[in-house]
Amino acid sequence: MSLLENLVLDVDPPFVGEEHRLLRKSVREFVEKTVRPRAREIDVGNEYPRDLLPVLAGQGLLGMGVPEEYGGSGLDSLSKAIVLEELARASGSVALIAAIQGGLAVAPILLAGTEEQKRRYLPRLAGGELVGAFALTEPCCGSDAAGLEMRAEKSGDGYVLNGRKLYITQGVQADVLITFARTGGREERHRGITAFIVEDDGCIEATPLETMGFRGTGTAELRYEDCHVPPEGVLGREGEGFGIAMQALDDARIGAAAIGLGLARAALEEAYQWSLSRMAFDRPIHEFQAVRFQIVDMAVKIQSMKTLAYTAARLRDLGDPRYVWMASAAKLHASITANEIAAAAVRILGGLGYVKESTAERVYRDAKLLEIGEGTNEIQRWIMGKMLYGELSI
Structure with missing residues (x-):
């Protein structure tokens, strides 16, 4: 164990138990053997690693948020954060795939699904048989999710969906898409949005997008053309979709913070090892104060990231509604700090x-998404401000 690990990286908040440390050890061993060797290939080739899904599922890492009775591993929030952190240390892309597949693609079904819907979809999503996606963002509306335009018109006893979605992770590969569409008028805003489970039978045209980071995750623009959804495809009641989406995103922000932590750790570890081995002016560069101070600052920032992310997860596990604030705080802090650490590592x-051979170069690109996905940093501040001044209850 290096001094960096002993003093910084492996120091956990006191509520982290032995079972969580054992989980980290087993996941790290798996990731080093199976995920890390694929990281550069996934990034450079921008190829979705479909073959990894059953491998991840076999380790219980794909259906983390799915209860055991529905074929998942039923991990608590803290365990999920630890898993995503470890995956992101090796590959941000694989971590994001696991976060969507075991998070945003299943959370709405767990929150509002019928027993039939849960048994139909959750085991196959947790096992990697189906690829899932969370389709909320549109060309017109990112942060203003209540303004979405996709229409769901009644047709017989079901609905027909038409419209576009944008920046949808796993959109290219998705078999099942949790889709939010407008069943009411535009003036109804969030009260006119309904959630649907859409099985792609060829009615969705996916256009792959060339992204800066988190490559190989199938990010796409989607065009729905007369997609029929039967009554059993409606999630919850008509008009409840916006609330379902927001609850799912609250949990997803903990995962985003954990991924940011893993990315930052990877960048720091590479920079630290380089500072030990790289010679300049007849001595290792860590002996220069300019380098050493940067390493120390990066280490302290990572400890603060871990404290916030793990505390948000712990509050979620305890059923403490204050986790909503802490999840936004953790995501906000992680997105800012991961970008700062990645930039320092590159320097x-x-x-x-x-160059592409370095981990820091990939982390530098991946980290930018954390400022945007699961709600921009400005949205996090807006949410937290409304809670702080009593304008938004939790």
Whole structure:
């Protein structure tokens, strides 16, 4: 164990138990053997690693948020955060796939689904038989999710969906899409949105998007053309979709913070090892104060990221509604800090940090999404401000 690990990376808040540390150890061993060797290939080739889904599922890492009775591993929020952190240390893309497949693609079904819907979809999503997606964002509406335009018109005893969705992770590969569409008028805003489970039978045209980071995750623009959804495809009641989406995103922000933590750890570890081995002016560069101070600052920031992310997860596990605030705080802090740490790592690595062979270069690109996905940093501040001044209850 290095001094970096002993003093910083493996120091956990006191509520982290032995079972969580054992989980970290087993996941880390799996990730080093199976995920890390694929990380660069996934990133450079921008190829979705479909073959990894059953492998991840076999380790219980794909259906983390799915209860055991529905074929998942039923992990608590803290365990999920630890898993996502470890996955992101090796590959942000694989971590994001696991976060969507075992999070946003299943959370709405767990929150509002019927028993029949849960038994139809959850085991196959947790096992990797189906690929899932969470389709909320549209070309017109990102942060203003209540303004979405996709229409769901009644047709017989079901609905027909038409419209576009944008920046949808796993959109290219998705078999099942949790889709939010307008069943009421535009003036109804969030009260006119309903959630649907849409099985793609060829009515959805997916256009892959070339993203800066988190490559190989099947991000796409989607065009729905006369997609028929039977009555059993409606999630919850008509008009409840916006609330379902917001609850799912509250949990997803803990996962985003954990992924940011894993990315930052990877960048720091590479920079730290480089500072030990890289020689300049007849001595290792860590002996220069400019480098050493940056490493220390990065280490302290990672400890603060872990405290916020793990505390949000712990509050969620305790059923404490204050986790909603803490999830936004953790996601906000992680997105800012992961970007700062990635930039510092690139500076310390110099030319090496600018080429594809370095971890820091990939982390630098991946980390930018954390400022946007699951609600931008400005949205997090807006949510937290409304809670702080009593304008939004939790």
